[in-house]
Amino acid sequence: MTRTPVNVTVTGAAGQIGYALLFRIASGHLLGQDVPVKLRLLEIPQGVKAAEGTAMELDDCAFPLLQGIDIFDDPNKGFEGANIGLLVGARPRGPGMERGDLLAANGGIFKPQGKAINDHAADDVKVLVVGNPANTNALIAQAAAPDVPAERFTAMTRLDHNRALSQLSQKTGVPVSEIKKLTIWGNHSATQYPDIFHATVAGKNAAEVVNDEKWLAEDFIPTVAKRGAAIIDARGASSAASAANAAIDHIYSWVNGTPEGDWVSMGIPSDGSYGVPEGLISSFPVTTKDGKYEIVQGLDINEFSRARIDASVKELEEERAAVRELGLI
Numbered sequence: 215m216t217r218t219p220v221n222v223t224v225t226g227a228a229g230q231i232g233y234a235l236l237f238r239i240a241s242g243h244l245l246g247q248d249v250p251v252k253l254r255l256l257e258i259p260q261g262v263k264a265a266e267g268t269a270m271e272l273d274d275c276a277f278p279l280l281q282g283i284d285i286f287d288d289p290n291k292g293f294e295g296a297n298i299g300l301l302v303g304a305r306p307r308g309p310g311m312e313r314g315d316l317l318a319a320n321g322g323i324f325k326p327q328g329k330a331i332n333d334h335a336a337d338d339v340k341v342l343v344v345g346n347p348a349n350t351n352a353l354i355a356q357a358a359a360p361d362v363p364a365e366r367f368t369a370m371t372r373l374d375h376n377r378a379l380s381q382l383s384q385k386t387g388v389p390v391s392e393i394k395k396l397t398i399w400g401n402h403s404a405t406q407y408p409d410i411f412h413a414t415v416a417g418k419n420a421a422e423v424v425n426d427e428k429w430l431a432e433d434f435i436p437t438v439a440k441r442g443a444a445i446i447d448a449r450g451a452s453s454a455a456s457a458a459n460a461a462i463d464h465i466y467s468w469v470n471g472t473p474e475g476d477w478v479s480m481g482i483p484s485d486g487s488y489g490v491p492e493g494l495i496s497s498f499p500v501t502t503k504d505g506k507y508e509i510v511q512g513l514d515i516n517e518f519s520r521a522r523i524d525a526s527v528k529e530l531e532e533e534r535a536a537v538r539e540l541g542l543i
């Protein structure tokens with residue numbers, strides 16, 4: 215049976231994440247090996263020529279699933295008929311900056327893009343915001359798209375989730391494939407909280423296996439939360455291939471479901487669960503099925519976790535107040 219191609223709009227297509235992302239989308243890793251795709255690349259006018267070069271390379275791969283590439287510098291055209299929107303295009307931070315410092319520079323990108331999604335995307339559009347500060351940029355885009363269900367706007371914390379998996383694997387000597395139910399709570403920022411209290415390592419409670427609160431507080435949490443800065447320091451540029459990989463994982467999980475007995479972390483509009491004020495785009499543990507996600511309910515939040523979740527949520531509230539002040543929501 216021939217399937218209708220899925221329209222995937224990627225903003226910032228000529229950037230470093232774009233370069234790591236597009237070839238994997240076209241080779242079937244975003245949606246599945248039986249799903250044809252059409253790419254719609256959105257750039258600013260200065261980025262169009264480089265995006266055309268990337269499109270030539272995509273052509274040269276002769277990907278069987280890639281059924282078309284179009285390049286735009288107008289969001290209204292870029293998001294026309296989009297089923298998936300990957301909002302990557304934004305300025306990355308440099309050394310010594312926090313992601314929140316980018317709000318003034320990047321916030322303005324997401325309001326017109328949200329409106330363009332509202333007016334032109336397909337009815338089933340799913341949006342992932344990668345450009346930083348991702349959670350609050352997702353809030354800006356979502357606020358500009360009142361006709362699209364709010365839950366379709368998500369922010370990427372899957373990179374943090376994958377980083378946490380890897381760190382825990384290295385600490386315990388257990389492969390990542392045997393680590394389940396890790397959670398990133400809150401903001402994709404230095405205040406995020408990677409939580410191992412409900413995680414399992416080869417079937418056993420991860421916090422009990424580790425049994426080292428000092429490592430948790432002074433090593434694991436800061437290593438995961440500050441990994442982006444460590445990469446900028448080492449590479450002289452922010453993470454790109456790992457960010458693209460996480461974007462692929464995020465959408466793949468959302469569309470294709472999470473396996474029984476596990477969950478993933480996604481930045482999503484809060485419904486008030488776990489004391490996170492309704493409407494904030496905050497990271498939660500979620501399971502997915504049939505293209506929809508649900509927050510994992512009923513987890514016992516201990517004092518150690520509560521304080522850290524609250525601190526990250528407070529930062530999200532401050533970012534929301536700042537973008538209100540800027541007239542972006």
Ligand SMILES: NC(=O)c1ccc[n+]([C@@H]2O[C@H](COP(=O)([O-])OP(=O)(O)OC[C@H]3O[C@@H](n4cnc5c(N)ncnc54)[C@H](O)[C@@H]3O)[C@@H](O)[C@H]2O)c1
Binds near residue numbers: 227231323344345
């Ligand atoms: N959420 C995460 O986990 C995560 C991880 C890594 C990077 N990021 C963020 O992703 C963003 C992109 O990173 P990068 O390394 O690819 O940056 P980059 O500078 O290499 O590329 C950004 C691209 O976006 C384009 N762009 C700028 N404004 C645009 C607009 N209005 N419409 C369309 N395109 C636009 C630029 O021309 C450029 O080609 C940054 O904000 C970075 O901080 C987020």
Ligand SMILES: O=C(O)C[C@H](O)C(=O)O
Binds near residue numbers: 307346
């Ligand atoms: O840290 C950054 O600024 C880039 C990205 O958000 C990351 O986590 O690697």
